[in-house]
Amino acid sequence: WLLVSTRRPANLPPGPKRIPVFGNLFQTPSNLLFTKLTEWSKEYGGIFSYDVMGQPIIVLSAAQEAGDVLDRLSAKTSDRPPLIKAGEFLCKNMQMTFLPRGKRWRTMRRAAHESLNVRVVKDYAPMLKDEATILVEGLVDHPDIPVSGHIHRVAASMGWRSIFGHEAIPLLGPDPSHRIEELAAEMSVAMLPGGSVVDVFPMLKPIIARSKFLRKHADRWFEELSSCFLHAYSTDQIEGQLSVSGTLKETGEKLGLTAHDGAWIGAALFFAAEDTTACSLLWFIYAILLYPETASAARQQLADIVGDRPPEFSDRDKLPHIEALVKEVLRWRPPVPMSIGHAASEDFEYKGYTIPKGAVVVANLYGIGRDPKLYSDGERFDPARFIDKNGQLKQPARDSKDDYLCFGHGRRICLGKDISIESLWITFAYLLWAFDIKKRRDSNGDEVNVFEPGFLDKGATLEPVPFPLQLCPRYIDLKERLKAANHGA
Numbered sequence: 001w002l003l004v005s006t007r008r009p010a011n012l013p014p015g016p017k018r019i020p021v022f023g024n025l026f027q028t029p030s031n032l033l034f035t036k037l038t039e040w041s042k043e044y045g046g047i048f049s050y051d052v053m054g055q056p057i058i059v060l061s062a063a064q065e066a067g068d069v070l071d072r073l074s075a076k077t078s079d080r081p082p083l084i085k086a087g088e089f090l091c092k093n094m095q096m097t098f099l100p101r102g103k104r105w106r107t108m109r110r111a112a113h114e115s116l117n118v119r120v121v122k123d124y125a126p127m128l129k130d131e132a133t134i135l136v137e138g139l140v141d142h143p144d145i146p147v148s149g150h151i152h153r154v155a156a157s158m159g160w161r162s163i164f165g166h167e168a169i170p171l172l173g174p175d176p177s178h179r180i181e182e183l184a185a186e187m188s189v190a191m192l193p194g195g196s197v198v199d200v201f202p203m204l205k206p207i208i209a210r211s212k213f214l215r216k217h218a219d220r221w222f223e224e225l226s227s228c229f230l231h232a233y234s235t236d237q238i239e240g241q242l243s244v245s246g247t248l249k250e251t252g253e254k255l256g257l258t259a260h261d262g263a264w265i266g267a268a269l270f271f272a273a274e275d276t277t278a279c280s281l282l283w284f285i286y287a288i289l290l291y292p293e294t295a296s297a298a299r300q301q302l303a304d305i306v307g308d309r310p311p312e313f314s315d316r317d318k319l320p321h322i323e324a325l326v327k328e329v330l331r332w333r334p335p336v337p338m339s340i341g342h343a344a345s346e347d348f349e350y351k352g353y354t355i356p357k358g359a360v361v362v363a364n365l366y367g368i369g370r371d372p373k374l375y376s377d378g379e380r381f382d383p384a385r386f387i388d389k390n391g392q393l394k395q396p397a398r399d400s401k402d403d404y405l406c407f408g409h410g411r412r413i414c415l416g417k418d419i420s421i422e423s424l425w426i427t428f429a430y431l432l433w434a435f436d437i438k439k440r441r442d443s444n445g446d447e448v449n450v451f452e453p454g455f456l457d458k459g460a461t462l463e464p465v466p467f468p469l470q471l472c473p474r475y476i477d478l479k480e481r482l483k484a485a486n487h488g489a
């Protein structure tokens, strides 16, 4: 039996040699796994496989293979692997992101999509602009608060307002999302392949499920989060403000959804929204700090088109260099570098390989964003790669998803894709218009070094390690300019 298990099951895609029983468990680091997957993809190709304790994991590290398997074969690859700790024990099968393909997932997804689809996201523009304004004002008024604190506030507040329709989260607290973020950290780690003991050793599941003592922590976690989100969902929202929960309260009943379901749809969205948005904004600042010259075309365009008033969404078509920056930040440092695992719901053949039912299918978005067929010199941060010789955005290549591969694939593609692109666009534009982003200087006047590649692995998401910087307002009367623009609006 041991001898048999050292052999790769017939016809799986190629991959690293495995050892009996454990497979490749000891070769897969728990930190920065995407770098290992990218290294393996150079050896084994755009589709390869490895194994953890008998569980086959299929890794897609090239855009075409990911498009084939997760988009064109999505009828067979839209399931999620069972996430015992994150999905069953902690979230009690209420978290849409972890639900298996089926009626409950489809209903929740459809309900959320109603207020997040590309046709309606334009209606969030005033709220997103307001948030960008609050961010810039806060950075001017409170240089004592670390930039990451400002960024996490704006990311949480954009999510909170679009999902629950409440007031902006204030910089100086109380922050209703703070406790939620603390609790969410545990879930974020548990959702990774090999991220929890019970997911690696599923034979422990019935023992834990039967023991009140062993379940106690997860049960409390669920109770506390449910009550936070039920409170957010049930509290009256600002009149006239578009929000997911506002729409749900009107349409949810028709879809058979209760307030508890509505609260957990809000939870799934908030978990998915806050950290990813914060990571993207921090990577943007980090990139501009390290490679200031890459922002000069965008700055020039802002000077030509916008001048000394703050940018508007209506300027967007005339500012392709800002959009190129959004695309490049998300390609270079995808906030969810290994996407969220899919699962094969039946056996199927691809390129002569067999993908067995139950295999975990991972889109290595970090590697895919470095696919040389789409992006040359992928390690380089270079927003100009998206601009053609006429100064316009280039026509995106096939399988590049309009150069937004970071939002995943198929029927599970990110529900917040369209609102994220809007929110990042306006925030990047505001930050570039308002500040020069510079390295901090020490008491001798020397620049303080910023470390590369700066990866801080947060479980499902990837943030830069804390880095020193200086934000220098580009106008003495910056706040007056913001006020004048908002009063005129």
Ligand code: HEM
Residues within 6 Å of the ligand: 096, 097, 098, 109, 116, 268, 269, 270, 272, 273, 274, 276, 277, 280, 334, 335, 336, 339, 340, 341, 342, 406, 407, 408, 409, 410, 411, 412, 413, 414, 415, 416, 417, 419, 420
């Ligand atoms: C830059 C920001 C964001 C990035 C990079 C991002 C990325 C992703 C990725 C890679 C996935 C997995 C897709 C797959 O399984 O193939 C995902 C799923 C998801 N995202 Fe996002 N996301 C972002 C922002 C948001 C926002 C703002 C929301 C909500 C307002 C959101 C809601 C969701 C939900 C609910 C899912 C699960 C979908 C499902 O399982 O059906 N995301 N996201």
